[in-house]
Amino acid sequence: MALAFDEFGRPFVIIKEQDQKVRLRGLDAQKANIASGMAVSRILRTSLGPKGMDKMLQSPDGDVTITNDGATILEKMDVDNQIAKLLVELSRSQDYEIGDGTTGVVVLAGALLEQSQKLLERGIHPIRVAEGYETASRIAVEHLEKISQKFDFGVNNIEPLVRTCMTTLSSKIVNRCKRSLAEIAVKAVMAVADLERRDVNLDLIKVEGKVGGKLEDTELIHGILVDKEMSHPQMPKQIEDAKIAILTCPFEPPKPKTKHKVDIDTVEKFQTLRKQEQQYFDVMVQKCKVGCRLLYEDVGATLVICQWGFDDEANHLLMHRNLPAVRWVGGVELELIAIATGGRIVPRFQELTPEKLGKAGLVREKAFGTTKDRMLYVEHCANSRAVTIFIRGGNKMIIEETKRSIHDALCVARNLIRNNSIVYGGGSAEISCSVCVEAAADKHPGVEQYAIRAFADALDSVPMALAENSGLQPIETLSSVKSQQIKENNHYCGIDCNDAGTNDMREQNVFETLIGKQQQIFLATQVVKMILKIDDVISPSEY
Ligand code: ADP
Numbered sequence: 001m002a003l004a005f006d007e008f009g010r011p012f013v014i015i016k017e018q019d020q021k022v023r024l025r026g027l028d029a030q031k032a033n034i035a036s037g038m039a040v041s042r043i044l045r046t047s048l049g050p051k052g053m054d055k056m057l058q059s060p061d062g063d064v065t066i067t068n069d070g071a072t073i074l075e076k077m078d079v080d081n082q083i084a085k086l087l088v089e090l091s092r093s094q095d096y097e098i099g100d101g102t103t104g105v106v107v108l109a110g111a112l113l114e115q116s117q118k119l120l121e122r123g124i125h126p127i128r129v130a131e132g133y134e135t136a137s138r139i140a141v142e143h144l145e146k147i148s149q150k151f152d153f154g155v156n157n158i159e160p161l162v163r164t165c166m167t168t169l170s171s172k173i174v175n176r177c178k179r180s181l182a183e184i185a186v187k188a189v190m191a192v193a194d195l196e197r198r199d200v201n202l203d204l205i206k207v208e209g210k211v212g213g214k215l216e217d218t219e220l221i222h223g224i225l226v227d228k229e230m231s232h233p234q235m236p237k238q239i240e241d242a243k244i245a246i247l248t249c250p251f252e253p254p255k256p257k258t259k260h261k262v263d264i265d266t267v268e269k270f271q272t273l274r275k276q277e278q279q280y281f282d283v284m285v286q287k288c289k290v291g292c293r294l295l296y297e298d299v300g301a302t303l304v305i306c307q308w309g310f311d312d313e314a315n316h317l318l319m320h321r322n323l324p325a326v327r328w329v330g331g332v333e334l335e336l337i338a339i340a341t342g343g344r345i346v347p348r349f350q351e352l353t354p355e356k357l358g359k360a361g362l363v364r365e366k367a368f369g370t371t372k373d374r375m376l377y378v379e380h381c382a383n384s385r386a387v388t389i390f391i392r393g394g395n396k397m398i399i400e401e402t403k404r405s406i407h408d409a410l411c412v413a414r415n416l417i418r419n420n421s422i423v424y425g426g427g428s429a430e431i432s433c434s435v436c437v438e439a440a441a442d443k444h445p446g447v448e449q450y451a452i453r454a455f456a457d458a459l460d461s462v463p464m465a466l467a468e469n470s471g472l473q474p475i476e477t478l479s480s481v482k483s484q485q486i487k488e489n490n491h492y493c494g495i496d497c498n499d500a501g502t503n504d505m506r507e508q509n510v511f512e513t514l515i516g517k518q519q520q521i522f523l524a525t526q527v528v529k530m531i532l533k534i535d536d537v538i539s540p541s542e543y
Contacts, residue, residue: 024537030126033531034113036083041110043077044070048103049466050171050497066397068172069404070103071095082539083531090527098516099411100168104462109524111461115454116532124447130529132451137525139440139452140433140459141518147432147491148421148514155195161186161416164511165409167425170498172405173398177215181402184220184389185409191222191387193417200414206336206388207406209399212369213392218402223360223379224336225388226305228326230365230376231315235324237365242378244358245288245301246338248347251310251327253280281314285321287349301357305329305337326376337378340386358382412513421514424505426494427463429517431482434459463495470497 002014024032046053047068054068057076065076074088087106094105112133119129153160165182169175192204208225230237256262264270288301304318304325318325329337338345343358361380367373389406393399416422423429434456441452460478467477477495481503485493494505502508 022539026535027120029535029537030120030532031117032537033083033534034117034120036081037087037113037528037531038110038117040074040079040084040087041106041113044073044103044106045110045465046469047073048107048171048462049469049495050175051470052103052171053469054173064397065400066173067401067404068103069401069408070106072404074106086527086531090523094519094523098415098513098519100408100415101512101516101520105520105524107462107465108458108520109527111458112455112524112528113531114461115458116451116528119450119454122450124450126532126535128447129451129454130532132448133455133525133529135444135448136437136440136452136455137521139437140455140521143433143436144423144429144514144518144521145421147429148423151416151420151422151511153416153420155190158186158190161189161413163509164416164422164513165412167510167512168408168412169405172401172408174215174402174405177218180216181218181406182409184218185406186413187220188387188389189410189413189417192385193414195417198418200417202410202414204336204339204386205410206386207391207403208388209391209393209403210368210373210375211393211396211399212373215391215393215398215402217392219390221377221379221388221390223377223381223388224333224340224386225390226326226329226333226337226376226378228329228376229374231310231325231327232319234319239303239324239363240361242303242360242363243301244303244305244337244341244343244360244363244378245352245356246305246334246341246343246345246358247349247352248307248334248345249349250308251284251304251306251314251325252308253277277313278317281317284314284349285317285323287352288323301352303363305334307331307334336386340378340381340383342382412516415513415515419513419515422511423514423517424492424494425510425512426497426505426508427466427481428485428492428494428505429512430459430462431478431485431494432491433521435482435486466495466497470495470499 071091091102162182169178193200341358344356359382438456441449464474468474493503
C-alpha cells in the first residue's frame with residue numbers, strides 16, 4: 001500500500017494488486033490443479049454403472065434433486081474451483097454431443113489425472129505426458145473402431161435398439177421399468193427419424209411429466225400434449241376431425257389505455273358500450289368459425305387455440321356459439337401444435353383463412369385422478385411427426401429423473417440411427433483398449449512410453465470402478481477379466497455387475513455406441529492435456 005496525492009493535493013491510497021493475489025507456479029500449480037480435478041472425479045466414481053450410487057443435491061432454495069446422471073450432478077454441485085469447472089464443462093460437452101456416458105468421461109479424466117500425478121513426481125515433463133496421452137488416445141480410438149460391430153435394425157425390427165436403450169436405463173433409478181421406457185424412447189425416435197438421411201430431430205419429441213399415477217403409466221402419445229384445458233367446463237371434451245385455428249392475438253376487445261377517456265354517465269351509454277363489446281366478440285367468433293373473407297362459406301374452425309386469454313364474456317360467447325377454445329397456451333407448445341397439425345400460427349384475425357387451419361384426427365381432454373387436473377391430447381395429426389412422451393410418477397423428483405433418463409435413452413437411439421456401430425460395455429471396450437495401448441507403449445522409444453502405459457492404466461480404472469461399485473474385488477476382478485480377454489482373444493469380456501453368471505457382454509446385451517465411447521476418450525484426453533499445460537495460476541486472494 002502506498003499513499004499518493006492527486007493534482008489538487010487530495011490524498012489517495014494505491015493498493016498494489018499483485019500483493020493481493022495468490023500465485024502458484026510450476027509443479028505446484030500442476031499438482032494443485034490435478035488434485036482439484038481428481039476431487040471432482042472421485043465424487044462421480046461411485047455413481048458409475050448399473051449398481052452406481054445416487055446423489056442427493058439440495059439447492060439454496062431447498063429444491064432437492066436425486067440423480068445418478070453425471071452431467072446433472074456436476075451441474076447442480078455449484079463448484080467454485082476453476083479446474084473443477086473444466087470437468088463440469090467436460091461432462092456437459094459429452095452430454096451435448098452424445099447425451100450419454102457423462103459419468104464415464106469424468107471418471108476417465110480423473111484416472112488420467114491421477115496417473116499424470118505419478119509421472120510428474122517421477123520427473124517427467126508435463127508436455128511429454130500430454131504428448132504421450134495424445135498418442136495413446138489415438139491408438140485407443142483406432143482400436144475401438146476395430147473391435148466395433150455393425151448393429152442391424154430397421155423400421156420393423158426395433159428390438160436391437162430397444163435392448164441398447166435398456167442398457168442405458170439399467171444404471172438409472174428408473175430401471176424397474178426399463179423395458180417399457182426403452183420401447184417408448186425407441187418408438188418416439190423412430191416416429192421422428194428420417195432414416196434415409198440418418199437424421200433425428202429430437203426437438204420434435206416433447207417430454208412432459210405430471211405427478212401422480214405410476215411410472216408404468218408413462219405413455220407415448222402420437223401427437224401433442226398440452227397442460228391446459230378447455231376454457232369453459234361445458235365445452236365438448238372430445239372433438240373429432242378438428243380444424244384448429246392457432247392464434248397469437250388476444251381474444252379480447254381492445255382495452256382502453258390510460259390516456260383514453262370514457263365518459264359513461266347514463267345507463268344507456270353503458271349498455272351501448274356493452275353491446276359494442278359483445279358485437280366485437282361476435283365478429284371475432286364469427287371470423288374464426290366462418291373465416292373473414294369467405295363470409296358465409298363455412299370454413300369452420302372447430303377449435304381455437306390461443307396464446308392469450310379471453311375474458312369471461314368472450315368465453316361465454318364461445319361456448320354458446322359452440323366453438324371450443326383453449327387459452328394461455330405457451331409459445332413452444334403453440335409451435336409444436338402448428339408443426340404437428342400442419343397449421344399456421346395466425347397473428348391477426350384478418351389473416352385467418354381456411355388453409356391456415358391445423359388438422360388433427362382427435363382432440364380430447366383427459367382428467368387425472370380425483371383432482372381437477374386436466375390435459376389436452378391433440379392426436380392423429382396431419383403431420384404425424386411430432387410425438388410426446390408423457391411421464392407419470394409418484395413425485396416430482398422421480399419425474400425429473402425419469403426425464404433425464406429418457407433423454408439419455410433418446411440420445412442413444414438417435415446416435416445409433418446416425419451411426420450404427422457399437423462397442424460392448426461393462427468395461428470390456430476399455431480393457432481391450434488398455435491391452436492394445438499397453439502393447440503399443442513397448443514399441444515407443446521415447447519417454448512418452450511411460451505416459452502411454454499410464455494411459456492404459458487409466459483406462460483400467462473404468463472397469464475397476466464398475467467392479468467396486470458392484471461390491472466386487474476391483475483388482476482381482478479386473479485381472480481375471482483381462483487375462484480371460486487375452487487368453488480367449490475375446491474383446492467382449494467385461495465386468496459382470498449384475499451377477500448374471502457370464503462375463504460376455506454380448507450375452508448380457510450391454511452395448512454402447514462407438515461414437516459415444518470414442519468421444520469419451522477424446523474429450524477426457526483433451527481436458528487432461530489442458531490441465532497439464534497450466535503452469536502458473538494467478539488468482540485473487542481470499543482475504
Ligand atoms: P454414464 O453417465 O457414463 O452413462 P452410467 O452410470 O450410465 O454412466 O454407467 C455406464 C457404464 O455402466 C458403462 O460403462 C456401461 O458399459 C456400464 N453398464 C451398464 N449396464 C451394465 C450392465 N448390465 N453390466 C455391466 N456394465 C454395465
